[in-house]
Amino acid sequence: MPRSRHTPAEKLALITYFQSSNLSIRAFSKQHELNCYSIRQWMLRYQRDGIDGLAEATKNQHYSQIFKQKIIRAYLNGEGTIQGLTNKYGLRSTS
Template sequence: MSRKSSYTVEEKIKACTDYLSGFKSAIQIAIELNMGKHGRGVVRGWVKKYEAYGASVFINKARNNYYSQEFKERVVKEYLNGTNSPNELVIKYNIPSRTTLIRWIKMYNNHIELKEYDPKPEVYMVDTLKTTFEERIEIIKYCLAQGRDIKGTAAKYGCKYAQLYQWVRKYEAEGQTALIDKRGKCKQEDKLSDLEKAERKIAQLEREKEEYRKKYELLKKAEERERW
């Protein structure tokens, strides 16, 4: 029998009230909901969240939670110091799932920066922004200078996420000449003028410089963590 992929708010609330009233055990609820071998633990996790935050904890939000870099690092360090287990931290800070926290821990241990997460749903809904060639280059360079933060850059300039993603992808693959016309077609190397060749070379050097900068920052952060 296959496991259900998701559960309704009503099912979660009923599971919690049945368990807390002593009407049913976690195992009974897991079996009824077809939750698989780890179902008992999932039910108990629901119950702890229900006790801490009430039924509203199961209601889907209009947008995802915002987590700052400082918050993520504080929670991970709390785990690494042995203060609390992942399950306890998920309940304490109302983190959506244990999987989310485990991913933060793995990233931290592998010296991968725990960047801030801000959903910014508006960058997916805005209309396509009309820009000149020069404006597109300005936006792309800003995006790359911010560590390829497409979502944040799209919000800053009021353009659509998918639109900016395509600009950045073309710029990284073919240089700024790929953005001259709306079709994004780039001339073959042997058909470029001397100026176009120079512009493409400059774009390539800028991309390489940015890659070296990001690698240097990662190494620097790794060395700092080694000294902790």
């Protein structure tokens, strides 16, 4: 069973439609029964990775302890927001 109910093409269509609409992200997400966070994540991943960023992850990614500590230090040193660092380091989720 897929994790996402939307294909990459559908996600891209929704992103494009949102960007051309004059709606706020909250109004758009409510209208299309989506989560605001999901739309933001899709847009960030699409900007960073193109259409491949919208594809469903087939397996969980594992990161080394050193890599995790590097990101935590960057956050604690004020080098960016959690979402910004997630995008900078190519992570799929802020958690």
